[in-house]
Amino acid sequence: MPIITCDIRNGRTREQRSQLAMGLTQAVVEATGCDLHDVFLVIREMPGFNFVDGGDHVPDYVPGPNGLDLAAQEQVKTRIERTSND
Amino acid sequence: MPIITCDIRNGRTREQRSQLAMGLTQAVVEATGCDLHDVFLVIREMPGFNFVDGGDHVPDYVPGPNGLDLAAQEQVKTRIERTSND
Amino acid sequence: MPIITCDIRNGRTREQRSQLAMGLTQAVVEATGCDLHDVFLVIREMPGFNFVDGGDHVPDYVPGPNGLDLAAQEQVKTRIERTSND
Amino acid sequence: MPIITCDIRNGRTREQRSQLAMGLTQAVVEATGCDLHDVFLVIREMPGFNFVDGGDHVPDYVPGPNGLDLAAQEQVKTRIERTSND
Amino acid sequence: MPIITCDIRNGRTREQRSQLAMGLTQAVVEATGCDLHDVFLVIREMPGFNFVDGGDHVPDYVPGPNGLDLAAQEQVKTRIERTSND
Amino acid sequence: MPIITCDIRNGRTREQRSQLAMGLTQAVVEATGCDLHDVFLVIREMPGFNFVDGGDHVPDYVPGPNGLDLAAQEQVKTRIERTSND
Structure with missing residues (x-):
């Protein structure tokens, strides 16, 4: 009876x-290997601002083509650049 | 930055x-569409007894061949029979 | 100091x-046997769609007479019928 | 489909x-008013030390007669006395 | 990789x-002693009514000067008085 | 009445x-600005393997001098190098 929260x-x-x-x-x-009927799941939604990743507030979700998450893409790019310059 | 708990x-x-x-x-x-590096996950483990599904304690996990969950299979079977007889 | 989430x-x-x-x-x-003042609780609310039970989205709550949950009743009925026909 | 964690x-x-x-x-x-079979629950257990209530670690559970929680009783008593003297 | 929820x-x-x-x-x-970039956090927000502390619903947050929480202050005061009179 | 889980x-x-x-x-x-006595907290502990960060299992905690987390340090270093080479 797995319980998943997201x-x-x-x-x-x-x-x-x-x-x-x-x-x-x-x-x-x-x-x-458990039965499909034994999986329970809840998706909780909050503003991007309420998520904080390594001290940075996550930007709100901005839908791009094909469900692409434009805001997060931008943040990951920034993080990689910052990391590369460390 | 999805956070998954299981x-x-x-x-x-x-x-x-x-x-x-x-x-x-x-x-x-x-x-x-989020980046792989933005997914965080924790798996929490407890005895089967601590999971209660519709008022029934879940039996402890019993590993079968190919990762099959023998205990849960048995419980699902029981539940189907009970439901059919309602 | 039990912490209950719902x-x-x-x-x-x-x-x-x-x-x-x-x-x-x-x-x-x-x-x-713990003291009443040591029980803490939070109720989190999300749309029915965000709950997924055995692969089925749960319908939104539809209040019936005496607080009866009409939507869930319907879903349980469907599940019992489906199970009986397996 | 309420999900309770404890x-x-x-x-x-x-x-x-x-x-x-x-x-x-x-x-x-x-x-x-939901159906019994739609209630899912998990009880998670941790040492008393891992619970912190108003800045105080909770003592480990000490079973008394009739399931009475001796350790928590003691802590509540201390808290009441401290509060009364504020 | 600590995961904090609030x-x-x-x-x-x-x-x-x-x-x-x-x-x-x-x-x-x-x-x-973990790295800043390994700390992940989500803040979940719900109405005060959905928080229940020792059997009492918590009043909604009322902002006072300097971010002071007027509603909670009132409740704590009431609790102390009640406790003192026990 | 904030509830913190860690x-x-x-x-x-x-x-x-x-x-x-x-x-x-x-x-x-x-x-x-809430009262100290209104903050409740639980620390949950699981093996490092049960934490998964961007698809990588986190190594078990290895205590170094001054509480330094040697295992996580190593992983962050690896991640930075991998990122720099992308």
């Missing part, structure tokens, strides 16, 4: 949340 | 937990 | 959430 | 944990 | 949430 | 966990 930023479409839920559920079934 | 029963091998973690992480990346 | 669907009245909180708190006191 | 200190008997789980499950059913 | 009442300013996040992150770094 | 790897001393708890509690008091 804290993500506000703004994903129902389609994205559904894909997320199905992917997570399927991953649990494949890895643990 | 509460499961004690007893999965490192290989199973690794497969679980990778499957969950990959599911998040595919559904949200 | 993830439920949006839409319960204050009266229902209060009854829920008191019932949970009382259950902890009775079972653990 | 973080408590190590050391409760199976009987106590079962009573706790049933009481919590029943409280959810009564307050929300 | 459930608070709705209504704090971005400045307060930022100060909270930075303080928590820094506390983890100092106590555990 | 998921960390097994192996910190009581002194480290105490410093962690006090630092977190103090950070909440300073940022939110």
Whole structure:
């Protein structure tokens, strides 16, 4: 009876949340051999600002083409540059 | 920066937990379009007895061939029979 | 100092959430013998869609007479029928 | 589909944990009108030291007669005395 | 890779949430010796009513001067008086 | 009534966990203006392997001088090198 919780930023479409839920559920079934009907899951949504990663507030989700997360992409790029210059 | 938590029963091998973690992480990346390095995950383990599903304690995990979960299979079977007889 | 968290669907009245909180708190006191003042609790609310049970999104809460949850009743009925036909 | 989590200190008997789980499950059913089979619950156990209440580590659970929690009783008494003297 | 979650009442300013996040992150770094970039944190917000402390619903957050929490102050005062009269 | 949860790897001393708890509690008091006695906290411990950061299992905690976390330091170093070579 695995219980999965997923804290993500506000703004994903129902389609994205559904894909997320199905992917997570399927991953649990494949890895643990448990029955599909025994997987329970809740997705909690909060503003990007409420997520803090290594001391940096995460920007709000900005939907790009094909569900691409433009804001996060930008932040990862910045982090890589900062890391490279350390 | 999705944060995934996964509460499961004690007893999965490192290989199973690794497969679980990778499957969950990959599911998040595919559904949200976020970067792999922005997915954080913790697997918490407790005895089966500490999981209660619809008023029934879940039996402890019993590993079968190919990672099959024998105990849960038995419980699901019981639940289906009970439901059919309602 | 038990800490209880309760993830439920949006839409319960204050009266229902209060009854829920008191019932949970009382259950902890009775079972653990701890002091009432040592029980802490948070109720988190999310849309029904964000709850996924065995691969099915849970319908949003639809209040019926006497606080009855019409949507969930419907889903349980469907699940029992599906199970019986397996 | 309410999901209940309960973080408590190590050391409760199976009987106590079962009573706790049933009481919590029943409280959810009564307050929300949802079906018993839709309530999922996990009890997580950690040492008392890992619980911190208002800046004080909670003492480990010490079982007394009738499941009474001797250690917590002592702490509550101390807190009341401290508060009265403020 | 510590993961911190913080459930608070709705209504704090971005400045307060930022100060909270930075303080928590820094506390983890100092106590555990882990790297700043390995601390992940999510702040979840719910109405005060959804927090229940020793059987009492917590009042909604009322901002006072200098970020003082007027509502909670009132509740603590009431609790101390009640305790003193026990 | 903020509720803080902290998921960390097994192996910190009581002194480290105490410093962690006090630092977190103090950070909440300073940022939110709430009363010290209204901050509740639980530290959950799991093996390093159960933490997965960007698809990598976190190594178990290896205590170095002054509470330094040798294992995590190594992993951060590896991540920086990998990132620089991307």
